[in-house]
Amino acid sequence: MSSVENGRIVVAIDGPSGSGKSSVSKAVARTLNAAYLDTGAMYRAITFSVLAEGADLNDAAAVAQAVRDAQLQISVDPDAELVQIAGQDVTQAIREPRISENVSAVATNLEARAELVRRQQEIIAANERIVAEGRDITTVVAPDADARILLTASEEARLRRRGLQLGGTQNDAQLEAQVLARDAKDSTVVNFTEAADGVMTVDSSDLDFEQTIAAVLDAVQAAKKN
Numbered sequence: 001m002s003s004v005e006n007g008r009i010v011v012a013i014d015g016p017s018g019s020g021k022s023s024v025s026k027a028v029a030r031t032l033n034a035a036y037l038d039t040g041a042m043y044r045a046i047t048f049s050v051l052a053e054g055a056d057l058n059d060a061a062a063v064a065q066a067v068r069d070a071q072l073q074i075s076v077d078p079d080a081e082l083v084q085i086a087g088q089d090v091t092q093a094i095r096e097p098r099i100s101e102n103v104s105a106v107a108t109n110l111e112a113r114a115e116l117v118r119r120q121q122e123i124i125a126a127n128e129r130i131v132a133e134g135r136d137i138t139t140v141v142a143p144d145a146d147a148r149i150l151l152t153a154s155e156e157a158r159l160r161r162r163g164l165q166l167g168g169t170q171n172d173a174q175l176e177a178q179v180l181a182r183d184a185k186d187s188t189v190v191n192f193t194e195a196a197d198g199v200m201t202v203d204s205s206d207l208d209f210e211q212t213i214a215a216v217l218d219a220v221q222a223a224k225k226n
């Protein structure tokens with residue numbers, strides 16, 4: 001009897017923008033009958049909130065305070081995406097390009113990270129079975145996870161996927177700003193391009209969506225056997 005099907009399991013998935021973390025992690029969570037935590041949505045929600053208040057995203061102390069004060073609620077149901085700030089539904093708004101272009105200001109704020117990591121660890125501890133994805137889940141948020149996976153894909157594949165996902169509304173320069181330039185900024189505080197010790201890499205460049213889900217599920221099985 002495979003141990004991935006029953007009992008407590010924490011699956012940690014990291015990777016760059018457009019590698020398929022959110023969509024693949026959600027599908028993996030459904031298959032494992034687990035909760036799903038999109039940690040990037042938390043960074044995005046804080047960015048939305050700071051912009052909505054008209055505060056300066058470059059004011060590190062103000063951003064750190066905004067995170068501590070944030071009344072942030074996030075659904076962990078893989079079939080019911082919902083992100084709320086002070087009761088306001090921001091699920092769709094946090095995906096807008098203006099958020100993608102500004103979110104690194106929150107992601108590179110170390111005090112903001114510490115508070116969000118703390119909240120993420122609380123959510124993971126509160127769920128018996130959970131798949132959590134982001135940039136530092138395998139290394140900082142849940143280094144003791146049962147399975148730790150780095151999901152990668154070539155730059156070309158990631159730009160193409162994000163372009164399709166945004167319905168062709170963004171030109172090449174805009175996509176590069178939202179994917180490659182953002183990753184470059186985020187990489188200054190977290191390493192999500194190389195697998196840490198004990199982290200398995202799944203490269204989805206030449207895999208379609210279903211094949212990527214299967215490859216991640218195989219990696220989870222393999223990790224649980226060790």
Ligand SMILES: Nc1ncnc2c1ncn2[C@@H]1O[C@H](COP(=O)(O)OP(=O)(O)O)[C@@H](O)[C@H]1O
Pocket residue numbers: 015016017018019020021022023024161162164165204207208209210212
């Ligand atoms: N292996 C794959 N092949 C093709 N498209 C994919 C694959 N994995 C994910 N996608 C698609 O690429 C887009 C970006 O995926 P997403 O899960 O949002 O990535 P991330 O969370 O890493 O930024 C989505 O539209 C998703 O459906």
Ligand SMILES: Nc1ccn([C@H]2C[C@H](O)[C@@H](COP(=O)(O)OP(=O)(O)O)O2)c(=O)n1
Pocket residue numbers: 016017018022039040041043044103104107133134135136137182186190
């Ligand atoms: N654990 C995490 C998750 C996301 N972030 C940051 C880095 C990203 O620029 C933003 C948004 O993350 P998100 O996963 O939504 O980004 P993409 O799906 O790759 O576009 O948050 C982080 O620093 N640490």
